[in-house]
Amino acid sequence: MVEPHAHDKNYTNLDTIAVHAGRPTPGPDVPMNPPIVASSTLHAGGPIGYHRDGNETLGYLESVIGTLEGGQATVFSSGMAAANAAFDLIPMGGVIVASQYSYTGVAVRLGELHDMGRIVLRLVDVTNASAVEAAIRGDGVPANWVWIESPTNPMMEICDIRSAATVAREVGAILAIDNTFMTPVRQRPLELGATVVMHSVTKGLAGHSDLLMGALVTNNAELHHEIVERRVLLGAVPSAFDGFLAARGIRTLSIRVERAEQNAQALAERLLDHPAIKTVLYPGLPSHPNADIAKEQTDGPGTVLSFDVRGTADDADKVCKAVQLISFATSLGGVETLMERRRRWEKENVQVPETLIRMAVGIENVEDLWRDLKAALDTIV
Ligand SMILES: Cc1ncc(COP(=O)(O)O)c(C=O)c1O
Structure with a gap:
């Protein structure tokens, strides 16, 4: 596999790492960018041999993701594939503690594994540190794994990651943080004490809504080996083409997040004053119940916000359908702004308010975004 070259080691600033890590080692006529190695099989005699066991293009991508998060990365064909590979490592009948609000797919999958007796699932309010502990x-049966999103999707709750990590270490549990919403330029869970970071690379890392990919990053060499083995056996390997695109997307991660975050902050503040709005959930607002912890453990509030509109689910749907510049669509982390009423999904947690809209803020001009959003909200006042 590709070794991180000198650039990965010489720069410590994340903005620079995103641009320079995971490239071929410089030399005369060496390409600037990772080559796209589209080959299922390789001539015998080397350490790889077959794309499911490793791929040069994906190796470069893993190098940049791993360097950004401070561990060793393994990429998968989607965020869900990465999550399932991690769940496969829970011992038979083992306990996993998870956020009571999680991304729908993860929540449904954990529920399935619990119902079939494969694991024991303990759901917890991640904002309550003593409940997490x-x-x-x-009660005499400590967790094997802890799976936390911070912020949670779509309720935007913040978990005190350091505190959860301390307890997890004491009982020998593996704390995994889904860092999809924040990306490593805003939150680095391994530095806060977690052992695993999970990404839907589909979102902010790749950044252009043009591929599906996931990643697991860890600073535990033995666990990294087990994760790679899971990928080999489960077979959820991305293509070299998507690997190339994801690495290209990461080059602009820092400035994309910076711009989208400024937009998100401005929109969150303006939404507070709109008569159609009941609540705005965004860690960058002083009114957010976990704003202090968010500030303490992150380098910014991120690019996603949720808001609850006054009225009914139909009113919230009306707003989603009324936007013209913003797209009524699922997902997040792309350059374009998207929004959706989360409960439109049949399997979304019924505790999520029916009128809650999640907005994934992009890098457009904020005045254009506000004009569009305000006009849509005005239709229900
Ligand atoms: C927080 C979070 N985790 C995981 C996933 C799953 O990722 P993917 O869609 O790449 O499988 C998503 C997708 O929306 C997500 O938002």
């Missing part, structure tokens, strides 16, 4: 310690 009690859930991890268990």
Whole structure:
């Protein structure tokens, strides 16, 4: 596999790492960018041999993601594939503690694994540090894994990651943080004490809504080996073409996040004053209940916000259909702004308000975004 070249080691600033890590080692006529190695099989005699076991293009991508997060990365064909590879590592009948609000796919999958007796699922309010501690310690049966999103999707709750990591270490549990919403330029869970970071690379890392990919990053060499083995056996390997696109997307991660975050902050503040709005959930607002912890453990509030509109689910749907510049679509982390009423999905957690809209803010001009959003909200006042 590709070794991180000198650039990966010489720069410590994340903006620079995003641009320079995971490239071929410089030399005369060496390409600037990772080559797209589209080959399922390789001539015998080397350490790889077959694309499911490794791929040069994906190796470069893993190098930049791993360097950004401070661990070793393994990429998968979607975020869900990465999550399932991690769940496969939970011992038979083992305990996993997870956020009571999680991305729908993860929540449904964990529920399935619990119902079939494969794992024991303990759901917890991740904003309550003592409840998290009690859930991890268990009543004599400590957790094997802890799976936390911070912020949670779509309720935007913040978990005190350091505190969860301390307890997890004490009982020997593996703390995994889904860092999809924040990306490593805003939150680095391994530095906060987590052992695994999961990404839907589909979102902010790749950044252009043009591919599906996932990643697991860890600073534990043995666990990294087990994760790679899961990918080989489960077979959820991305293509070299998507690997190339994802690495290209990461080059602009820092400035994309910076711009989208400025837009998100401005929109969150303006939404507070709109008569159609009941609540705005964004860690960058002083009114956010976990704003202090967010500030303490992140380098910014990120690019996603949720808001609850006054009225009914039909009113919220009306707003989603009324936007013209913003797209009524699922997903997040792309350059374009998207929004959707989360409960339109049949399997979304019924505790999520029916009138809650999640907005994934892009890098457009903020005045254009506000004009569009305000006009849509005005239709229900
Ligand atoms: C927080 C979070 N985790 C995981 C996933 C799953 O990722 P993917 O769609 O790449 O499988 C998503 C997708 O929306 C997500 O938002």
